[in-house]
Amino acid sequence: MGACRLCLVEVAGIPKLLPACTTKVREGMEVQTNSERLRKYRRMTLELLFAERNHVCAVCVANGHCELQTLAYSQGMDHVRYDYRFPKWEVDDTHPLFGMDHNRCILCSRCVRVCWHIEGAGTKNVSGRGAKARIISDLNQPWGTSDTCTKCGKCVMSCPTGALFNKGSTVGEMERDRGKLEFIVTAREKKQWIAE
Amino acid sequence: METKPAADTKPLLRLATAWFGGCAGCHMSFMDLDEFLIDLTAKVDVVYSPVMDVKEYPENVDLCLIEGAICNEDNLELLHKIRERTKVIVSFGDCAVTANVPAIRNQLGLGNAESVLQRAYIESAQNNPSLPGEPGIVPALLPRVMPVHEVVHVNHFLPGCPPPADRIKALLVQVLEGVEPRLEGNQLKFG
Ligand code: SF4
Ligand code: SF4
Ligand code: SF4
Ligand code: FES
Numbered sequence: 001m002g003a004c005r006l007c008l009v010e011v012a013g014i015p016k017l018l019p020a021c022t023t024k025v026r027e028g029m030e031v032q033t034n035s036e037r038l039r040k041y042r043r044m045t046l047e048l049l050f051a052e053r054n055h056v057c058a059v060c061v062a063n064g065h066c067e068l069q070t071l072a073y074s075q076g077m078d079h080v081r082y083d084y085r086f087p088k089w090e091v092d093d094t095h096p097l098f099g100m101d102h103n104r105c106i107l108c109s110r111c112v113r114v115c116w117h118i119e120g121a122g123t124k125n126v127s128g129r130g131a132k133a134r135i136i137s138d139l140n141q142p143w144g145t146s147d148t149c150t151k152c153g154k155c156v157m158s159c160p161t162g163a164l165f166n167k168g169s170t171v172g173e174m175e176r177d178r179g180k181l182e183f184i185v186t187a188r189e190k191k192q193w194i195a196e
Numbered sequence: 197m198e199t200k201p202a203a204d205t206k207p208l209l210r211l212a213t214a215w216f217g218g219c220a221g222c223h224m225s226f227m228d229l230d231e232f233l234i235d236l237t238a239k240v241d242v243v244y245s246p247v248m249d250v251k252e253y254p255e256n257v258d259l260c261l262i263e264g265a266i267c268n269e270d271n272l273e274l275l276h277k278i279r280e281r282t283k284v285i286v287s288f289g290d291c292a293v294t295a296n297v298p299a300i301r302n303q304l305g306l307g308n309a310e311s312v313l314q315r316a317y318i319e320s321a322q323n324n325p326s327l328p329g330e331p332g333i334v335p336a337l338l339p340r341v342m343p344v345h346e347v348v349h350v351n352h353f354l355p356g357c358p359p360p361a362d363r364i365k366a367l368l369v370q371v372l373e374g375v376e377p378r379l380e381g382n383q384l385k386f387g
Contacts, residue, residue: 057387058357073384078353086302
């Protein structure tokens with residue numbers, strides 16, 4: 001995918017930093033995953049993610065269970081040096097079971113990939129470019145009016161942030177069972193039904 | 197904590213705390229320092245704080261913990277004064293560090309100050325709907341709520357909503373020992 005630039009690594013002999021997720025491993029490749037330089041860029045990228053939308057952890061469903069938040073403190077991010085953009089984004093609460101808060105979305109597209117490739121419903125998509133890019137349902141309509149969504153909840157299980165949540169969850173309550181996705185994929189690909 | 201004899205000769209650290217656009221939760225968390233507050237009295241002289249009756253921010257302050265986002269003209273004026281008169285400023289809690297909940301009004305764009313006042317004092321008013329206005333007494337809202345470091349240079353950041361007492365203590369102990377404070381891992385968690 002290479003969308004978020006958080007997995008940047010140093011490869012000996014290549015001056016550019018490369019995203020690990022789109023770089024093929026080679027025999028004898030020398031890879032650094034945690035240098036001073038990488039930490040510096042990773043922190044900058046994280047700060048930009050925080051500045052781009054509205055992340056108010058104190059009142060977020062994912063507070064304490066958020067991959068973005070965890071990554072930020074593990075990389076020593078004690079404040080954001082860029083001016084926050086404070087964009088205006090909506091919350092889509094039209095679905096009977098789930099909600100989508102665009103304020104918290106980092107456009108990692110996990111929800112899109114899981115919806116297409118694991119559920120096979122194809123409800124979620126990315127629309128627009130740059131700062132206007134956003135996750136949509138079907139033909140850019142309220143999620144609750146989607147004809148394709150099977151209400152499987154896989155997108156909610158995959159989301160790293162507070163952007164997708166079970167309805168009724170309040171601050172800090174949105175814990176996800178990522179293991180369920182792994183279980184389904186392992187069962188399908190290896191015909192092994194391994195529950196945790 | 198042990199008190200070495202030499203500590204008696206060391207001048208007390210002049211400590212201030214200030215309260216801008218925040219819920220006072222960070223100050224409550226400071227009170228949660230419990231018995232460490234007693235140790236602290238041997239090492240610091242609290243010269244200004246919302247829990248004391250001091251009207252004017254003093255000169256030559258060593259350390260100031262600032263709670264809250266910068267929301268109105270009074271906040272702005274006092275913040276500049278604090279920066280001029282203080283060696284080390286700490287952004288104390290998420291509202292100071294990120295502008296947090298008070299800055300949600302920024303999402304309404306320019307003119308948000310009018311719309312929030314309208315909502316709070318006219319639309320939701322049960323009695324006497326009217327906008328508060330008393331020049332020189334009620335400070336005007338800024339067009340945009342800002343984190344402290346967007347206005348003045350901040351020396352250290354203490355995130356958390358509120359920062360738990362042990363996190364406050366960790367930072368204070370390092371400052372009192374004269375080392376560059378460093379918080380790591382989930383000591384830096386927002387929210
Ligand atoms: S999504 Fe994560 S980083 Fe963003 S506000 Fe929620 S808890 Fe904080
Ligand atoms: S609930 Fe399932 S089908 Fe509906 S959008 Fe999410 S992943 Fe796709
Ligand atoms: S998985 Fe969550 S954060 Fe990632 S694109 Fe979808 S809604 Fe946004
Ligand atoms: S760019 Fe590789 S995980 Fe995001």
